[in-house]
Amino acid sequence: MGDTAFIELNQIVKDFPGVKALKGVDFSVYPGEVHGLIGENGAGKSTIIKIMMGVHQKNSGSIKINGDEVIIDNIIQAGRLGLAAVYQDLNLAMDLSIGENFFIGNLPKKKSGLVNWKYVYEETEKTLKDLKIVIDPRKKISELSPAMQEMVAIAKTVHLNSKLVIFDEPTALLTNEEVEILFDIIKTLKKRNVAIVYISHRLEEIFDICDRVTIFKDGEWVDTTDVEEIDEDQLINKMVGRNITEMYNIGHQSPGDDVIRVKNLTREGNFQNISFDVKAGEIFGFFGLVGSGRTEIMRAIFGADKLTSGSIELNGKPYKPKSPIDGIKKGIGFLPEDRKEQGLALALSVKHNINLSSYKDINRFSFVDKKQENSRADKYIDKMSIKTPSRRQTVGNLSGGNQQKVVIGKWLCNDSNIFIFDEPTVGIDVGAKREIYKLMEELAAAGKAVILISSYLPEVMGLSDRMAVIYEGNLTAVLDRKDFSEERILKHASGIK
Amino acid sequence: MKKLINKFKEGKIAEGNLILILIAIIILLAIFSPKFLTANNIKNLVRQTSIIGVVAIGMTFVIISGGIDLSVGSILGVASIISSMLMVSGLPIFLAIIVAMVVCTLLGVINGIIVYDGKVPPFIATLGMMTAARGIVMLISNARMIAGLPRTFSNFAQITILGMPSLFFVWLLVIIATFIVTSQTVIGRNLFAFGSNPEAARLSGINIRTLTYFIYGISGFMCAIAGILMTSRLSNGIPTAGTGYELDAIAAAVVGGASLSGGSGTIIGTVLGALLIAIIRNGGNLLGINPFILQISVGVLIVVSVMIDQRRKASV
Amino acid sequence: MKKLINKFKEGKIAEGNLILILIAIIILLAIFSPKFLTANNIKNLVRQTSIIGVVAIGMTFVIISGGIDLSVGSILGVASIISSMLMVSGLPIFLAIIVAMVVCTLLGVINGIIVYDGKVPPFIATLGMMTAARGIVMLISNARMIAGLPRTFSNFAQITILGMPSLFFVWLLVIIATFIVTSQTVIGRNLFAFGSNPEAARLSGINIRTLTYFIYGISGFMCAIAGILMTSRLSNGIPTAGTGYELDAIAAAVVGGASLSGGSGTIIGTVLGALLIAIIRNGGNLLGINPFILQISVGVLIVVSVMIDQRRKASV
Amino acid sequence: AAGQQEAAGPAGEKPYEIAVIIKATDSDFWQYLLVGALNYEVENPDLVNVTTYGPPSEADIAQQVTILEDVISTNPDGIVIASTSSDATVPALEMAYDKGIAIITVDNKVNTDKVHSFLATDNLVGGAMAAEKMVEYMKAEGIALKGKVGIVSAMAGIQVLTDRDGGFTARLNELAPDVEVLEPRYIDNDIVKALSATEDLITTYGDELIGIFADNNHSADGAARAIGEQKLQNKIILTGYDSDPEEVAAIKAGVLRAIMVQDPYGMGYKGVDSAVKVIEGGSLPEFVNTGVVAVTKENVNDSDVQGVLDPYSMKKY
Numbered sequence A: 001m002g003d004t005a006f007i008e009l010n011q012i013v014k015d016f017p018g019v020k021a022l023k024g025v026d027f028s029v030y031p032g033e034v035h036g037l038i039g040e041n042g043a044g045k046s047t048i049i050k051i052m053m054g055v056h057q058k059n060s061g062s063i064k065i066n067g068d069e070v071i072i073d074n075i076i077q078a079g080r081l082g083l084a085a086v087y088q089d090l091n092l093a094m095d096l097s098i099g100e101n102f103f104i105g106n107l108p109k110k111k112s113g114l115v116n117w118k119y120v121y122e123e124t125e126k127t128l129k130d131l132k133i134v135i136d137p138r139k140k141i142s143e144l145s146p147a148m149q150e151m152v153a154i155a156k157t158v159h160l161n162s163k164l165v166i167f168d169e170p171t172a173l174l175t176n177e178e179v180e181i182l183f184d185i186i187k188t189l190k191k192r193n194v195a196i197v198y199i200s201h202r203l204e205e206i207f208d209i210c211d212r213v214t215i216f217k218d219g220e221w222v223d224t225t226d227v228e229e230i231d232e233d234q235l236i237n238k239m240v241g242r243n244i245t246e247m248y249n250i251g252h253q254s255p256g257d258d259v260i261r262v263k264n265l266t267r268e269g270n271f272q273n274i275s276f277d278v279k280a281g282e283i284f285g286f287f288g289l290v291g292s293g294r295t296e297i298m299r300a301i302f303g304a305d306k307l308t309s310g311s312i313e314l315n316g317k318p319y320k321p322k323s324p325i326d327g328i329k330k331g332i333g334f335l336p337e338d339r340k341e342q343g344l345a346l347a348l349s350v351k352h353n354i355n356l357s358s359y360k361d362i363n364r365f366s367f368v369d370k371k372q373e374n375s376r377a378d379k380y381i382d383k384m385s386i387k388t389p390s391r392r393q394t395v396g397n398l399s400g401g402n403q404q405k406v407v408i409g410k411w412l413c414n415d416s417n418i419f420i421f422d423e424p425t426v427g428i429d430v431g432a433k434r435e436i437y438k439l440m441e442e443l444a445a446a447g448k449a450v451i452l453i454s455s456y457l458p459e460v461m462g463l464s465d466r467m468a469v470i471y472e473g474n475l476t477a478v479l480d481r482k483d484f485s486e487e488r489i490l491k492h493a494s495g496i497k
Numbered sequence B, C: 001m002k003k004l005i006n007k008f009k010e011g012k013i014a015e016g017n018l019i020l021i022l023i024a025i026i027i028l029l030a031i032f033s034p035k036f037l038t039a040n041n042i043k044n045l046v047r048q049t050s051i052i053g054v055v056a057i058g059m060t061f062v063i064i065s066g067g068i069d070l071s072v073g074s075i076l077g078v079a080s081i082i083s084s085m086l087m088v089s090g091l092p093i094f095l096a097i098i099v100a101m102v103v104c105t106l107l108g109v110i111n112g113i114i115v116y117d118g119k120v121p122p123f124i125a126t127l128g129m130m131t132a133a134r135g136i137v138m139l140i141s142n143a144r145m146i147a148g149l150p151r152t153f154s155n156f157a158q159i160t161i162l163g164m165p166s167l168f169f170v171w172l173l174v175i176i177a178t179f180i181v182t183s184q185t186v187i188g189r190n191l192f193a194f195g196s197n198p199e200a201a202r203l204s205g206i207n208i209r210t211l212t213y214f215i216y217g218i219s220g221f222m223c224a225i226a227g228i229l230m231t232s233r234l235s236n237g238i239p240t241a242g243t244g245y246e247l248d249a250i251a252a253a254v255v256g257g258a259s260l261s262g263g264s265g266t267i268i269g270t271v272l273g274a275l276l277i278a279i280i281r282n283g284g285n286l287l288g289i290n291p292f293i294l295q296i297s298v299g300v301l302i303v304v305s306v307m308i309d310q311r312r313k314a315s316v
Numbered sequence D: 001a002a003g004q005q006e007a008a009g010p011a012g013e014k015p016y017e018i019a020v021i022i023k024a025t026d027s028d029f030w031q032y033l034l035v036g037a038l039n040y041e042v043e044n045p046d047l048v049n050v051t052t053y054g055p056p057s058e059a060d061i062a063q064q065v066t067i068l069e070d071v072i073s074t075n076p077d078g079i080v081i082a083s084t085s086s087d088a089t090v091p092a093l094e095m096a097y098d099k100g101i102a103i104i105t106v107d108n109k110v111n112t113d114k115v116h117s118f119l120a121t122d123n124l125v126g127g128a129m130a131a132e133k134m135v136e137y138m139k140a141e142g143i144a145l146k147g148k149v150g151i152v153s154a155m156a157g158i159q160v161l162t163d164r165d166g167g168f169t170a171r172l173n174e175l176a177p178d179v180e181v182l183e184p185r186y187i188d189n190d191i192v193k194a195l196s197a198t199e200d201l202i203t204t205y206g207d208e209l210i211g212i213f214a215d216n217n218h219s220a221d222g223a224a225r226a227i228g229e230q231k232l233q234n235k236i237i238l239t240g241y242d243s244d245p246e247e248v249a250a251i252k253a254g255v256l257r258a259i260m261v262q263d264p265y266g267m268g269y270k271g272v273d274s275a276v277k278v279i280e281g282g283s284l285p286e287f288v289n290t291g292v293v294a295v296t297k298e299n300v301n302d303s304d305v306q307g308v309l310d311p312y313s314m315k316k317y
């Protein structure tokens, strides 16, 4: 760590229409340090890095680089100053090739002025290979799994040879293996005396990789400290203002009757011969590596995708879904993994989104019963403790965790009895995570069946009564809680017999 | 009332900006042309706006859903020719109108089928329908006007009720009905959800197939109403009726605040948008502005009013 | 070559479907009309397609970027009137062409400014320009054709080189140049990145302001070329020149595989799309099909070819 | 009806293939021309085989050139064309002429000598006649020749319309120098827009407005309706152009005072006939005036104008 900070931000204020995102925060990073930045959803983490990167303009405050005051009013300039970032939302051009995305905004030219494609593809291939990723860079990036896409984005940013590299929640989509690669990358950067900002909601990562950590709360700076001088409980306390111990400690029910029975389910190209059953009052985990086909299985059960063969029984009756309408009628609620693309109408109000699946029940001659609409919205805003100024707030303006709660509220509102949660806590802060876990507990206690898909092993292990493990579209094991062990699960998940 | 004014000030009424722009233009015109605020001119104005106003309302449904309907003008032509040919052939007026409405609604539904089941982008699906439907109109009418409509039918558009033209009341009825549908019914809620995020709407159990049929069907139905009004007003079935109306209708909806990417738009906004464009044209005519300069001004004003709207939205 | 065929079979060539459809139609027409595959008719065909083909290429840039340009027809009219008025007034042909090109490119850039800086949706921005530019054309030409062009200028469009019309070579030049720009230059690739994900493009440091100006400027420039070609071909400056071309150009690009939501589209696809539409019309004329039935067929075929394309894409 | 069969007999053998190309398919006027042409075919089935073509709109000049080129590719024996532009079709027509195809132009003169005959009305004269009729009726109604006269024009930038408006304005200026002729209002050939434009003219100029000239059938339909609705036919003298059923009704009702009717039927019929004569080696005059008739309430019921008013009544197929 050097003596002067590479970048130093003082009293930064940022207002968005209706929201004070940053209320005068300080933040500095030294060369060769990995600086963790944590806080609840909506605390202002992404906002401050976007100010550093010239994406947003601060309302007041100052930025110094190597001790000199600078004005960063666009991204190009930030790049010149040696700043680079991997943003939270995957910002890739899905219609383009991997190589092109690797060099987006920075394409190399030949002497003739034309794009040097040879260099583009060779360099991409080489750089990715160094990171143990072997793929054809001429492929369209949309053909990659989200995890691989994230790795491309990371590799691309690192390749820029910047003096400060910012990672905004890089691990949300990654498997253990890729997280290892990422940490190796960060260590290499550190050796090169690069300053690094690391944002994550997985606190153990902060302890694994960071030297110092800064905590934000509601747009205000709370503390900056050496990681060695703080423990996880203290960190959480500073972050959410209360103690959360034993994240995964929830009550477990004695299971009831089979609610859902699945036999030999097959969807060509996605999964084969999947059979399992889920009982009332049970939390049934689904673990597998990213891309193993869990989402597809659940989508097919919900009715969103077509099945090739196999049968499903719900409460003892045969069930053949043709569209989500059938699944919903039978009381299935599905929380999709991508809430922005599949779960929410972002431009509409909280109220509208909560009621989205229930309008069929709250109308008279197809006229919406507005009293019920409002009272249901209020009920679930309250029940889920959704942080929103009013039920009329546009969902797009809520923070990630609160958006997730709105989607859950939608299915509660629809009186579902089978809940499928697909990666429910991706990008969610610890406080909100805990609330979602408590909610699953409540659902199970009320006799509902809960299916939990997660790529985050501690979470599935901690919450599930039983767990199915999927490897490349095949069910490799169904384990009871007493048989859960990390080693065993990972073995099944990677196809080792 | 006070609440309303406050809401207005806070920019919470979506159509707020537009109302201000409209008022400003009305005041300007009233100052420069003493004829502008006469009863007669107002009557003319609403009469001139009613027909395109009805089309624009159907268009608003399509635009809220994230689609576009280029076939409105041609379907309007279908309504005009079919209803008048049937009347002339002796069918009772009432039946002729019903048949035209059914046919046009079906043409709209066919648009919906091409879009949903054929997965053809709305722009192309309705562009094809625009070309094909106009061809059909020309073919069955031999590109000729249809004359000899029953007197009672052609008189309808001439009637005034309480001093206002009958066309205005039809438009008003359409406005009220669609206002209720978009703001009070399940279909309205689903329409916005679908336009805002089709995949989320589907996964929430909304039947987006029938919804798509419904949306384009409504647009076709509105074209039928507009076509029948126009036929009554002109006492003739006109094969070229409605040519170019698609752009006017889209402009009205978008000036009224609808977004072509779907999920937003209001009936009242569209009504104001249609009025704004009509008032500019009417005012320009009253002031005796050179028609080409007027045309230029209309173009500029459409852009400027959308620009002002965007600015004010961003600053709230 | 074998590699190419394999790629083709695997559906990896974006324009594959279109080529198949095109070949099928050509075979059908060749069977039914012996005149279709004559040298003379082929010459006519390319001549007829060249002008709209150039406009469609400019449109392709805009569509790839996720925008739309409704003003192409009017800007084409501007080129026609300005270049012919200047020539008639005695300016050297060369200079007249340059002036027309500069003016039209500027009009395009103004579209870009309204879209980027004014944050007005492209549909509205260019709709305004469409109306305003046509007004300007009418105003400066007094809505009259401009006759009396220099012979050397009007002769240009009649010349054939190596048996092919000169217009074809201009089109070919434009195709080659834009093919290189879109596939081999940084600005071309930035265009795709921007259309595919504007936010990602911005965050990657692409200057999307100048890119937007460039895109609409190119479209304006292409309209200038097309307008000048048309003026030469028609030996007149025509104030109504290009009316309705926006829809033909969009149809060509979309039939050619461009998506109106941006990020995809190819120059070759657009060329094939323009040819497909032109061939249908040409074939209809050769077969002496009733013009209304021909109109209906064109509408249906545009929709069907896009539908087939979607199906095949989905099945790959 | 029209010759859809594909193969024509070898050149020189009957029936002759005659292609008729109109300016636009979207109006009664051009449909009337086709009736004339097709009637000729019906009357002489062994002599000619008529095929008809046309672009959807008169604004689309390039499309008409395209059609002409396509038609020439099919090698007909004769072409009858109403060319929208006087220059644009020249190269194609000259080529066809050189190939030995009989070329008959109608309605609009084309700037080349390589045409066998030209049949048309003079639109300048027709416009002037409309002015004369207007003045005549103003005098009859006792309206002082002072004030303003409006023009409702179907479309900007179309040559024949510009001629009509120009002929009208020039003649009216001669006959009534104290009357101001206003800038034309353009209506995109849309009757509803014609109606609105006329309403706005009436609102704007009130009593000052003493006459309106509408330069085609759609503009006259709309103008007549506006004037009729407000019962101003005795204060505002309306004269129009062309003929369609609505105009005829307006004439009979006294709202529209006069329409200048050309003979599109004759252009079609005589056009095909001329082509046949050329093919068979006859010689023809360079120009045939097909004439324009002013139809008013006085002569609207005369039997000899019925044919020009509604050629559809003469349709034989």
Ligand SMILES: Nc1ncnc2c1ncn2[C@@H]1O[C@H](COP(=O)(O)OP(=O)(O)OP(=O)(O)O)[C@@H](O)[C@H]1O
Pocket (backbone or CB within 6 Å): A016, A017, A019, A020, A021, A039, A040, A041, A042, A043, A044, A045, A046, A047, A048, A088, A397, A398, A399, A400, A401, A427, A429
């Ligand atoms: N473009 C914007 N317009 C309006 N409000 C915004 C905008 N971007 C962020 N905000 C608001 O600013 C606040 C801070 O958001 P920010 O994205 O910085 O949070 P974060 O700490 O990154 O949260 P998360 O952990 O969920 O990513 C939130 O209340 C958010 O709703």
Ligand SMILES: Nc1ncnc2c1ncn2[C@@H]1O[C@H](COP(=O)(O)OP(=O)(O)OP(=O)(O)O)[C@@H](O)[C@H]1O
Pocket (backbone or CB within 6 Å): A142, A143, A144, A145, A146, A270, A288, A289, A290, A291, A292, A293, A294, A295, A296, A297, A337, A455
């Ligand atoms: N849009 C897509 N295009 C092509 N292949 C896809 C697409 N989406 C998923 N796949 C592939 O389908 C398979 C199953 O993916 P799926 O998303 O169901 O996995 P998952 O186990 O749910 O993992 P995740 O944690 O990503 O949700 C994988 O091989 C994946 O790469």
Ligand SMILES: [Mg+2]
Pocket (backbone or CB within 6 Å): A045, A046, A047, A088, A168
């Ligand atoms: Mg964030």
Ligand SMILES: [Mg+2]
Pocket (backbone or CB within 6 Å): A291, A294, A295, A296, A337, A422
């Ligand atoms: Mg998944």
